[in-house]
Amino acid sequence: MSPLNADLHCHSVVSDGTLTPEELAARAAANGVELWALTDHDEIGGQHRAAAAAHAKGMRYLTGTEISVTFAGETVHIVGLGFDPDDAEMQRGLQQTRGGRGGRAQEISAGLAQAGIPNAYEGALKYVGNPDLISRTHFARYLVEAGICKDTNEVFRRFLTEGKPGFVPHRWANLKDAVQWITAAGGVAVIAHPARYRFTANEEYALFTEFKAHGGRGVEVVTGSHTTAEANKYAGTAREFGLAASRGSDFHSPDESHTDLGKLPPLPADLVPVWDLLADRIR
Incomplete structure (x- = not known):
């Protein structure tokens, strides 16, 4: 059986993408995506549109968002999947983190x-x-x-970037809050593209340890910004910490993104796909 073509990380005009949720759904379906999630930054306002567009194109859908958190002086992104998009506590938390x-x-x-x-x-x-x-x-x-x-x-x-004329840091949510908003709303929290963070080995170990302690359950292993070597490294991290593996292009725009929707290599066969944890939330 061929592996599921799932793309669980991308962005629309509701945050910093250039396509509407409907245009993204059409592009994903045309590229053979079978399970899709729209994960706009700190925002879930496009979820009902994205789900409707996915179903109209014959795809299954998981709700999604990508929450910015501050950890050890770095901005880290936590993807939430499969949560209730109408959860009031999550909506309040995201509104606060957008406010700055x-x-x-x-x-x-x-x-x-x-x-x-x-x-x-x-x-x-x-x-x-x-x-x-x-x-x-x-x-x-x-x-x-x-x-x-x-x-x-x-x-x-x-x-x-830091040290350049237009860089201004922003204090985002903390890791515990982001993970708990997602899990309390019935979803699964996933560390996005971990190779992008400039952590020492000790800081990275602390990130994964705290993330799991707060209830985090997944990590992006195959993503548009990971090399093959990085995917292999974080497959090992998933095994070490007992985390499910996610897969997502992080697609923003046809003109800017290196990896198109649905065009990623498969997850390593021995890892638990994150969508296995969310079977009852897939619509």
């Missing part, structure tokens, strides 16, 4: 103005589907449009 983005965006714009790039906030707003979720990605798209950088990777490198 507007002020942060104004500070980013001020930093860029000092570097000789005026009106970046207004420029970024043109790319925002949801003003509550204005992010560095929206600024990056504007700087590419303005001809200041050739692509969004160059924008981040020159202007939007």
